[in-house]
Amino acid sequence: MYYVGIDVGGTGLKAGVVDEQGKILSKVTCPTLVERGAEPVVNDMAHLALKAIEEAGLQVSDIKAVGVGIPGIEDPRTGRVPFCTNLHWHDVPLTEWMQRVIDKPIFIGNDATVAGLAESVSGVSAGVANSVFVTLGTGVGGGVVLGGKVYSGSNGVGSEIGHMLVVAGGELCTCGNRGCWERYASATALIRWGTESAKEHPEGALAQAVKGDVSKITAKDVIDLAKAGDPDCAAIFDKYIYYLCAGLVSIINLYDPEVIVLGGGVSAAGDFLLNAVRKKLPEMVFYKTMPYARIELATLGNDAGIIGAAMLGK
Amino acid sequence: MYYVGIDVGGTGLKAGVVDEQGKILSKVTCPTLVERGAEPVVNDMAHLALKAIEEAGLQVSDIKAVGVGIPGIEDPRTGRVPFCTNLHWHDVPLTEWMQRVIDKPIFIGNDATVAGLAESVSGVSAGVANSVFVTLGTGVGGGVVLGGKVYSGSNGVGSEIGHMLVVAGGELCTCGNRGCWERYASATALIRWGTESAKEHPEGALAQAVKGDVSKITAKDVIDLAKAGDPDCAAIFDKYIYYLCAGLVSIINLYDPEVIVLGGGVSAAGDFLLNAVRKKLPEMVFYKTMPYARIELATLGNDAGIIGAAMLGK
Numbered sequence: 055m056y057y058v059g060i061d062v063g064g065t066g067l068k069a070g071v072v073d074e075q076g077k078i079l080s081k082v083t084c085p086t087l088v089e090r091g092a093e094p095v096v097n098d099m100a101h102l103a104l105k106a107i108e109e110a111g112l113q114v115s116d117i118k119a120v121g122v123g124i125p126g127i128e129d130p131r132t133g134r135v136p137f138c139t140n141l142h143w144h145d146v147p148l149t150e151w152m153q154r155v156i157d158k159p160i161f162i163g164n165d166a167t168v169a170g171l172a173e174s175v176s177g178v179s180a181g182v183a184n185s186v187f188v189t190l191g192t193g194v195g196g197g198v199v200l201g202g203k204v205y206s207g208s209n210g211v212g213s214e215i216g217h218m219l220v221v222a223g224g225e226l227c228t229c230g231n232r233g234c235w236e237r238y239a240s241a242t243a244l245i246r247w248g249t250e251s252a253k254e255h256p257e258g259a260l261a262q263a264v265k266g267d268v269s270k271i272t273a274k275d276v277i278d279l280a281k282a283g284d285p286d287c288a289a290i291f292d293k294y295i296y297y298l299c300a301g302l303v304s305i306i307n308l309y310d311p312e313v314i315v316l317g318g319g320v321s322a323a324g325d326f327l328l329n330a331v332r333k334k335l336p337e338m339v340f341y342k343t344m345p346y347a348r349i350e351l352a353t354l355g356n357d358a359g360i361i362g363a364a365m366l367g368k
Numbered sequence: 369m370y371y372v373g374i375d376v377g378g379t380g381l382k383a384g385v386v387d388e389q390g391k392i393l394s395k396v397t398c399p400t401l402v403e404r405g406a407e408p409v410v411n412d413m414a415h416l417a418l419k420a421i422e423e424a425g426l427q428v429s430d431i432k433a434v435g436v437g438i439p440g441i442e443d444p445r446t447g448r449v450p451f452c453t454n455l456h457w458h459d460v461p462l463t464e465w466m467q468r469v470i471d472k473p474i475f476i477g478n479d480a481t482v483a484g485l486a487e488s489v490s491g492v493s494a495g496v497a498n499s500v501f502v503t504l505g506t507g508v509g510g511g512v513v514l515g516g517k518v519y520s521g522s523n524g525v526g527s528e529i530g531h532m533l534v535v536a537g538g539e540l541c542t543c544g545n546r547g548c549w550e551r552y553a554s555a556t557a558l559i560r561w562g563t564e565s566a567k568e569h570p571e572g573a574l575a576q577a578v579k580g581d582v583s584k585i586t587a588k589d590v591i592d593l594a595k596a597g598d599p600d601c602a603a604i605f606d607k608y609i610y611y612l613c614a615g616l617v618s619i620i621n622l623y624d625p626e627v628i629v630l631g632g633g634v635s636a637a638g639d640f641l642l643n644a645v646r647k648k649l650p651e652m653v654f655y656k657t658m659p660y661a662r663i664e665l666a667t668l669g670n671d672a673g674i675i676g677a678a679m680l681g682k
Contacts, residue, residue: 127655136657136658184522200514200519206624207498207624207625208498208624208625209624209626209659209661211621211658211659212620212621212622212623214621214622218618219615220534221535221536221547222534222535222552231652233535300536300547301533304622305622307525307526307528307531307532308510308512308526308532309622310521310525311521311522312522312523341450341525341528344523344524345525347522
């Protein structure tokens with residue numbers, strides 16, 4: 055049997071047919087056009103699924119299930135989407151609307167969750183029973199696979215690892231709490247610290263790199279300069295690695311996975327990030343002499359969304 | 369079939385026979401005498417198991433398995449105990465030594481883990497698939513039950529919830545990190561803050577309660593005075609509830625259990641603790657309008673160790 059995976063983004067929709075091994079057989083896309091509201095978007099998702107099936111040279115009857123990865127949360131009991139903030143969706147009956155067009159079982163998952171599932175099926179954590187995928191992007195998201203299955207808890211609100219309180223009382227988060235991990239381990243944290251540093255040191259390499267326009271500072275600027283040996287950016291990067299590891303320690307202490315996979319924009323720093331984490335983490339884990347999770351970089355890139363969504367139905 | 373549960377404490381060993389429903393049929397005890405070293409203690413544990421079987425009017429052949437709850441960690445792959453700090457055990461072949469005397473499958477679990485399992489079999493979280501048990505004692509321990517089974521991770525180092533970093537860079541912990549949850553949510557935290565406060569306010573109610581000897585302050589003193597309306601102790605208790613909830617939020621964000629059970633010494637504060645947590649937590653959870661874990665007090669008390677250890681073999 056085959057599976058359809060749909061990756062719902064703020065700007066584009068992607069759908070693809072995926073086989074049992076997590077291999078993509080076809081891939082089609084269209085713009086999301088969020089401003090239309092939820093119903094036409096979901097309708098387009100369903101038709102995109104049909105197009106992907108056709109492109110793969112298959113029939114709808116060859117498809118076992120359709121999986122959808124969303125930048126929000128699902129209610130596993132109702133098949134509805136209570137929240138999808140970036141898309142301005144609220145309590146959307148996604149399953150019902152999809153099945154009007156394509157009458158298959160529909161599975162819904164958070165986008166970080168499906169990316170983690172994809173890596174555990176055909177990526178860097180393939181074959182591993184327990185793994186945690188961490189997306190280091192604008193925020194910090196998580197995908198938890200336990201016993202080879204997505205774990206999203208009893209109420210569908212689990213694996214929100216970006217909102218662990220790592221510095222209780224610290225930086226104000228968009229969620230209203232102070233000190234969530236994503237305030238310290240996201241690309242946004244690197245930009246914030248970089249901006250502060252560039253304002254303090256207008257003669258420094260970071261301020262120069264953006265020609266004095268600190269609003270243009272990216273996480274990549276900070277990382278590239280840290281790599282090149284700029285002391286201000288190196289200090290920011292060290293701080294970032296400390297807080298990243300602080301959250302990873304909590305993930306190890308709670309989930310104790312075999313593998314933690316780092317994905318998202320910051321993970322584009324590659325070995326520079328990976329080596330820094332692998333060096334710092336052993337100083338911070340609780341059981342210094344016991345084995346603990348391997349830290350790896352995500353390998354599937356943009357295809358993870360389609361593959362993981364498809365594998366929700368497996 | 370029946371199960372034997374052994375509760376290994378620093379001062380006493382307890383063994384009991386437990387039925388399928390988690391009901392204790394017999395209970396026997398003896399002193400631990402830690403200073404003898406591990407082998408005679410394990411030998412006594414095995415003989416105590418035989419005595420518990422006899423007291424229950426059963427034969428060894430009626431017993432399916434023997435479970436052992438230890439204040440340390442087990443290596444599920446080898447049946448050995450790598451660490452049991454309070455007992456000064458290091459890499460103890462517990463399974464092998466036990467089976468010399470009683471040739472049954474041996475299961476080993478952390479004491480907080482088995483207490484959580486006990487509550488999920490015949491206590492306050494009975495019948496619940498996903499629950500987290502939190503012991504608020506000298507430290508903070510955790511017992512995680514997912515899908516009705518103990519979850520201790522891939523390397524046996526999971527569910528160490530007391531060493532989540534909740535205030536990264538904060539109070540120095542015995543583990544070497546700064547800011548572990550147990551520095552802020554244990555009885556020890558209440559004592560530390562109480563002592564600081566009593567030193568600052570020698571005329572205050574807390575200093576008076578211990579007749580000026582601040583080394584005598586207990587967590588119960590602080591809680592009792594908070595309950596009685598003493599403003600200093602009420603402020604300490606509020607701070608305690610904030611940090612307790614900070615960690616509970618992370619537990620909810622990661623495990624999303626149906627129930628979180630509060631046990632250990634601090635939980636003796638009963639409804640005063642429970643009501644404060646239930647009032648504060650809703651302000652701090654990530655998804656304000658989604659259902660999340662019920663917070664409950666442990667109900668099995670001292671029997672949880674025997675029941676939970678026994679249920680490891682079920």
